[in-house]
Amino acid sequence: MKLKRWLAMGLVAASGTGLSVASEDSTASIEALKNQIQELDQKLRILERKQELEKEASEERSKNAAVVSAGPTGFSIRSADTNFVLRLRGGLQADARYYDGGGAANDTFLIRRARPIFEGTVFKNFDYRVMLDFSTGTSSSAANNGFLLDAYADAHAYPWLNFRVGKFKEPVGLERLQSWNNLLFLERGYPTQLVPNRDVGAMVHGDLWAGGLQYQVGAFNGTADGGSGDFDTADGDKDVAARLFAHPFKSVDADWIRGLGMGISGTFGEHGEAPRGYLSPGAQRFFAYRAGTGAAPNVVADGQVWRVSPQAYYYWGPFGVFAEYVISSQELLQDGGGPGAGAGDEIQNTGWEVSASYFLTGEANSFKAVTPKRPVTLAVGGGWGAWELTGRVGALDVDNDSFPIFADPAVSATEASSWGVGVNWHLNRNVKVQFNYERTDFKGASSNPVTSQDENVFLSRVQITF
């Protein structure tokens, strides 16, 4: 028994030692595993923290990063604080003209406008705009680079006080001031031919009472009726141009009256350049001043030129109408040879226009761009775009005192009066198709193939702007 006890004790002791060794091994393993887990845990935490920091840095970067955007109003790059902006815009108008019953002009396709625009802002308060034109017939002269339409800087400290310098539209004609891509008809009406187009000068302008009253007043080189210029070759005198335009009911609750705007504008100055003639809606010349060399009669502006233009528009829902009247007065001189040489006189030409339109598809009419409610898309379920019916009447009356010294009554009409209708199909904000029919009656100038008969012209346009 004693032996057995000893044997048993020995076995227990032996097994105890073995257990102790095994226990030490497993403790070390557990410790090693713990360390491994801790290391992995640290690595995981580091990775997570790095991701967190990267996300924070990325958010910070995006706060300060320039924003590039593209949309219906063009492409733009702007700084995060919006103090610096560059917008790339432009547009193309491809026209067709068809003259029913003949005339002097040929039926033709033409590129009416092809204009890239660069505009934007620097240092928050300074805007700039450069617009070029590469369309059919665009040309330069000593007084005007026809390719460079707009090139100006505009400093705007407050809504009511802005300063603009450079080449831009003189603030006179209502339809002239409407953007070329929002025109109701393919060609602007008669009043536009009696007011200056783009000229070089400096202007103060602004909005008072939150746009309730807009004002513009500036000094410019001065151009002939309908003309543009960027260098004063004819004389050193300057024109003053000014315009006041009010939206008297802009803030009232009644929708039906809120869209009324009315104003008056004008220019005053001394001119010495050759006066310009006038065109029909089909872009045919129906009146021209005498222009010749040597012994031939030649007419130039020689003295005071002034223009006055009352103007108004009204928009309510899908309906819109605008009206404009211009009287343009200029002192002329026949400084060439032939009949009336040396004679001078003040002549006053007038033009007027009333245009109206209605959106069959219910869009809100506007002096500015209209966005179709359901733009045309090629996908199933796309809309029909916006359909707009248009109509206008207008006339340009040349002062009878122009004849016969300043203009030849055989080839220049004393009056053109027109009416026209049209359809504008706005496929979307950027694409528009226009169809116009215009009929014009001329008075006088029976020897001129343009004015010896009525002008019936069909005009169409495909316009893409961005």
Add this chain to the structure above:
Amino acid sequence: MKLNLIVAVGALGAALIAQPGTGVAKDVKLLNVSYDPTRELYTEFNAAFVKYWKAKTGDQVTIQQSHGGSGKQARSVIDGLAADVVTLALAYDIDAIAEKSRLLPLDWQKKLPNNSSPYTSTIVFLVRKGNPKGIKDWDDLLRPGVSVITPNPKTSGGARWNYLAAWAYALQKNGNEELKARDFVARLFKNVPVLDTGARGATTTFVQRGIGDVFISWENEAYLALKEFGSEKFEIVTPSLSILAEPPVAVVEKSARKRGTEAVAQAYLEYLYSEEGQDIAGKHFYRPRNERVAAKYAGQFSKVKLITIDEVFGGWQKAQKTHFGEGGVFDQIFRP
């Protein structure tokens, strides 16, 4: 135009009425652009100053705070952030504002006592409770397996103090041999797994995300972590040598003048030197300049040998150019 004339006359009248000495109380807004770990200090100090200024002048001051890495904050001011005062981590960052934006004179440090540093601090180590990696001095941060947390010296003022303290230690240990100091700091940064942009971010990494074994920290930030997260989780190790950090303050004179706040801004910074201002600094573990207040808080700070930036590095301009400028030593030794 008539309307505008009336508005202009009215505005002029209002401005005249609001001029000092007319007896009408004003509402004044100040923007204090500061570095990362001063949030709590200035929250309490601002409240005290608002009360003080109201009692003294009757004017109501509203003080806005902006915090971030010191270098980054200086860049913001240079880029146009309209600060009335800057309270940054190191003089170089205010020098940069003075040089690049001319918003304050180049000798701005002479405008207030103690080189315009109303309080000081230093650099210590924050380790996990029980100091499991046995961190005692700078050498220990180089050991394999020791993970060190410090922010990015390119953006954080605190990180630049950390870096220079390590460099100074290595110089002292190696008989001022620059190459050995460079190697020392390079090896230290090899143990840094994450670089935050500011000291507060680094605190988050170490304290809240649980990353790293040791955090090289502003002394005040380390004590704040102990206070907020408990001494049962962390402890502070004071190295044998550290650096005297002198966070400076200055009025951004041109901005303040433009905003009509120059006098208030000046008074705001001067109040940092007052007994109350110094006491608030001490409460937030900054070392007060005022001897009496410093004595009151002396017990909460460890004794440590402190070197200065001027004696070891020849001033901030030189240190910045050599170590932290584009292509400087830090760019050469740190490869993320």
